[in-house]
Amino acid sequence: MKTFHQQLRAARAAAGLTAKQLAERIGVESPSRIYDLEAARTSPTLRTCRQLADALNCRLLIELAPKGKRRGG
DSSP states (O other), X not given: OOOHHHHHHHHHHHHTOOHHHHHHHHTOSXXXXXXXXXXXXXXXXXXXXXXXXXXXXXXXXXXOOOTTOOTTO
């Protein structure tokens, strides 16, 4: 399973958006915020996740799983 950061990068690429364009769509001033999220240097808030999903025309799915157990394994 891809990480959130990998999924974000892939969704932005699929949407054909630059980091600057995505930043503008979610109301942040700098594309560095997008780069930081994609590089896993920072984690988004739930609000930011919702904004990103809307801006990228994606569904936002959140999963809770028992610790120590991996999905599909």
